[in-house]
Amino acid sequence: MPEETRAMVNVLQELQVFSAKRGNAFAQTLLEESIRRLREESFTLVIMGEFKRGKSTFINALLGSELVPTGIVPLTAIPTIIEYGSAPSALVTFENGDSHSISTDEITLFVTEKENPRNEKQVREVRVCYPAELLRQGVILVDTPGVGSVYQHNTDAAYAYLPHSDVAVFLISVDAPVGQSELAFLGDIRQYVHNLIFVINKIDILAPGQLEELLTFTQKVLKETLETEDITIFPLSARQALEAKISGSEEQQKKSRFTDFERRLNDLISGGKSRLVREVTSARALRVISELEMELALWQKAMEGSLEDITEKVARFEKELTILEREREDSIYLLYRDIDGLGRKAEERLRDFRKQVLPVILGQYRNFAREAHGTPKEIGQSLKEKAHELIEIALAEHREQEKQLLSVGIQETADRFFRNIEEIVDRMMTVSSDIFGVSVELAQSKEYILGDRNFSYYFHDFPTFYPPLEDIPGMGLIPGALVKKKLVKTYEDRLVEYFELNCGRTRSNLIEVLKEVATGVAGELRLRADLVSKGLTTALQDALRQREAGEHERQEALAVWQDDTAMIQRLKAVFKESTVNPK
Template sequence: MTPATIRSAGGEFMQNEKLVVEEGAIFKLKEIAQRLRLDFIVRECEEVEGRLGSGSFNLVFLGQYKRGKSSLINALIGEQILPTGVTPVTAIISIIKYGENRVCTVRKQDGSSETIDLENIYLFATQEHNPDNVKNVDYLEIRLPSPLLKRGLFLVDTPGISSVFESNTKTTKEFLQSVDAVVVVIGVDPPISYDELEVVKEVKGIVREPVFVINKVDKESRESVETVKRFTLDILKKEFGIERPAIFCISAKEGIMGKVSYDWAEFLGKIDEMVSNKSLIIEDSYKNTTQRISRRLLTEIDRLIQALSEPLENTKLKVERLSALREESEIFIRELGYRFQSEQDRISQLIDLEQKKFFDEHRAEIDGEFEKLFASFLNNSNESNEYYYKALHPLAEKYVGLWMEKIKGKVDMYYREFSERYIREFMEIAHRVDEITQDNSFSNLFEGLKGEMYPRSEFYFHHFMRYTSTSPFMVIAGVFIPRKRRLMMMKKELKDYMDWLIYANCSRYIGDINQRIIESRRRIEADFKDRIQFLLERMNSAIEYASLMKSEGEARIKGELENLRYIRSSVESILRGTNVQS
């Protein structure tokens, strides 16, 4: 194969020995996959050759639904290309590349394609017009004459994870294997979610440096934005050991209007730095892709060897048993989900009672501290209204913290007990898959569920903007009534605001835990269904392959087994080569 020649960001050609070796490895793996008729691996190799071999890389935007990923990409290219809206909009992958002509190609899952005007992207990209991807779109390829894209950058928009539309999360998770560089788009409320942390965990070992964006900061107070930024820094350091993550607070809405605010200029500088250093990104992607495809090939080769080595009827019986188990598991998972939700509701009610009991016991204490604080306001009555509201935050935060400290032990006990029951029942099905396939590979995929089902709450105290509205009377009073008297008239409003701050944050603590458990449960169940379906497809493919070989006699089987073992050693050699280069 001709050595790879990669263009650098500045347009100069460069030779990189590692890239030559690893692109050559991808070519060899593709040849092996073609020999074994593993079309899904062939397609992946071709996609990698086309992207990385041309000196381009995917910059993938990931995050929970409604984080503003599409708006952020629109802001980067300087025009409204991708559909945006109030409800979860993006349903499929959109890849924006450089092209002299402005055009969109709809790539279908069956290999066909059609060209559409940019104005009609929404007909294929959105959940409203393509619900659960009924139009069988693989992805949209959008071409624009953008100077940024001309430098070898592919901007990739993905459906939001944790969406009510399960297919959206599935589409994004499946695309993670094509990530070369990533921007994780998060928000202020809620901050980084459990599913977003899981995505970071998956891509951290793939990409050189994840970039994080806190979007829509124009809708929040500076105080809340800074709190979330510190919170995100702490989480990334604690969970992943990322000491100095690249985090930018931005407003995509203001960015698309050409307004440079918050960290927008710094974020653009980071994108420019990534493009300038794309040779390093491409090098990492070649290595990671080679390792991933090698491992997948080894799994498929082992499956073929097993199918050839045992009686064909045994393999067919396994498929029949696995098909029956899949149908049974769908009913089981649905019923388990009902019991799970019922238990979660029961625990939430118990915690609500504990919360009411705690604050009933501390009501006189809270009211007393409020009166002292209000008295200090009267001695300092020349401040703005906003000053008095903000001064209530520490008091509210104090009692939320005391309640969390008191309730944490019970919360841990409640949720851990029923999560462990869920996991035990779930793993019974996984082990039954192992019994059918006669190995532990399936259940091993779901090891560690205990930690995932009951994640720690990543709660932080939210300094909500004042939700109370000032009446027209109070506005007029502010002009004509002395400040101290006006403050006395505000007393009830201030007290209500403090009580609401305490209630809202206590509810957010429990809501945070509930949401993280629901997200993890949905992800585990969807992952289980996908994996068992894929396993069935691959076993059926192995049966077809074994039937063909066995129809040609024992000599053919013996020769094919020798070929498979030789091919396996070749793939292992390629895999070892990437580990040495690491």
């Protein structure tokens, strides 16, 4: 941890202790989160590109170990997140929120298309801890599913990780020219990633003289597509680099040209990220300090002047707070309304999905049924499995799309209302200033006070039920020639019935999820405003009580106030210096 970061953590801990003393739980939580972020100072490096470009081998070369599964067919079906740990370990997280610890040797069972086809195990992600020096620096590696493979769910999962990257490494391979799907994917990456590094992998298979020609062509295409001259490409061989690190061969390492890329990566890691985190943390701390300053200032004002004047001002202040509390509740009402609106849009999308998809899967089922052969039992079993598969695939794709759409909608809605509540808090401060005649410094931006909220949720997966063959009424009485026709019709009816049933269950779960989110956000909105209101009111009440106490108690209270004020001013100076002159 850099010395500047360590010093800021120490000052934040002082402020956290002071906030606890004042009973401000919101400030405690916010400062605790800021301390965690400073200590972690994570740097997320997302590895992306089309399938078969060597992404997993590239990550293994960075780690110096064959940790991530590799192969010649589309392998990685699940995002694999790799971070530092003192010993190798892995944790699988499923779509229903459950987690399961595994050994690193078992990773293949969950992240490869072979062992987990079409993600039938419903894995959300695999998180791996590993004692590599790169990871010790706070780097988090993300191995994404390959885009452009025959498995669309791989491409969807890769797109989902774009917003999580500080730097994205886009791999191109010498054995395939840059294609349209890669260029389209690059266009999307540019919307989310400020730092994009290009790597041409597998240069070890090129004949002498071919590399320069390939570099010239690739650079030209990328510049035209991205409309920028700022394109940097690192040609290298991840395979040679990995072999060199395992064997300790300096000659092999030099041939791989991997060191040039690692040097650039180290420059990015040691660059502006730490400073940015400290600037944001200072801004959050200064907002907390301004609220604590107001509490101390109100206490001082309430201790001075005539009791009649202070009592009248306190009454005015409490009246204004009541008005602001009503505005807060109005805002929460609008929050529920807007989240209900998200639900209505999702229900409309579900209705459209049902209308559009049911004819498609019925057509697929009928095409399959025409080619079905075997005994009645074998035909029935294959029809049942096909119907089940069609429903599962269709609903899985819809659920994934809804998760992404709703995550964005919920986050935008929540952030908007958190900003509304910060405006109400600012008005509490302004009212205090106006009534009691104390100065107040209001932050220009309120983004930082919101913290790092990511509203995640999952859709329950409901098992689809199909009756066994012997349970189909009258099956034993039907002539053999008509059995297949009967089976096809029976399972087609079942397909429609259970498709509708599972759509209905998806809708019910959607409504349940949105209610939970709305309740959680509303609770945080109330807590934020209530704690500021309580802090200001308590300061006034304490002062009024201490005015009635004896001279000795008054002097003790004044001494505490002087110490607290001096501490707050000292901490404020530290954080202001950090925002004005960041190092």
